[in-house]
Amino acid sequence: MSDTPALVFRGVSAGFDGLTVLEDITFSQPAGRMLGIIGPNGGGKTTLLKLILGLIQPDCGSIKVLGKSPEDARPEIGYVSQYHLFDRDFPISVLEVVLMGRYAKRGLARRYSSGDVALAKEYLDKVGMLPFAHRQIGQLSGGQQKRVFIARALVNQPKLLILDEPTAGVDAAMQTGLYELLETLKKEMTIIMVTHDISAVAVCIDDIACLNKHLSYHHAEEGLTAEALSETYNCPIQLIAHGQVPHRVLKEHV
Ligand SMILES: Nc1ncnc2c1ncn2[C@@H]1O[C@H](COP(=O)(O)OP(=O)(O)OP(=O)(O)O)[C@@H](O)[C@H]1O
DSSP, X not given: OOSSOSEEEEEEEEEETTEEEXXXXXXXXXXXXEEEEEOOTTSSXXXXXXXXXXXXXXXXXXXXXXXBOHHHHGGGEEEEOSOOOOOTTSOOBHHHHHHHTTHHHHOTTSOOOHHHHHHHXXXXXXXXXXXXXXXXXXXXXXXXXXXXXXXXXXXTOOSEEXXXXXXXXXXXXHHHHHHXXXXXXXXXXXXXXXXXXXXXXXXXXXXXXXXXXXXXXXXTTSBOOHHHHHHHHTSOOOOOOSSSOOOOBOOOOO
């Protein structure tokens, strides 16, 4: 894995129409680890992802993604958005959905090669969805669709995979499978995951960014406490669990 950090933010502020959504964000994310971004609704998580993807520009500060500008890094980023709006009756197969991910490399004008199809099948296999390759995408469950969209993001072999709420609408059993998949993928790439799922924070995430206009970054070596979460969410948070659950205690925000 490269020594170049996957992300470097230095004094970044950003917003919309004169409203500051992110203020003075500074952190560095090492490559080959999984970063979880947590925070309340409206805290600026999606805005941070848009900055990483180069879809919006910061008002001030600098951003490096994989050692490059966000725009230059974009071909090396795989992105799985929170919502996938599509017509469930649209006659497109799972394999065709994954092949769409190759457009970024091949352009719209060119037909898929046998190499593209082989790659799409390889990544469908990796996410455990190869047996569904010829099913219509609309016939799959939410969790199964999420795996297909992850395969579509992976088919360009990104160095950075960004997932916005990957477990939204996914049942508990599928969530566990999804986290196991992410653990495997982490060996090959950096993963950034926006999540409201505290169990994901405990189970598979290395580093944690608590975001509510300001960002507090916590390295893997720290843990997560209700106090640190309460500070980000601006309200008391209680962690409720049955039995002995692995948990983490983070340092206080400065
Ligand atoms: N295109 C936009 N134009 C104007 N304001 C925006 C725009 N996008 C986001 N905002 C505002 O920026 C703030 C942060 O929004 P953002 O979507 O980044 O939060 P979030 O942490 O992702 O929230 P959620 O958890 O609800 O998805 C909100 O107050 C939102 O209304």
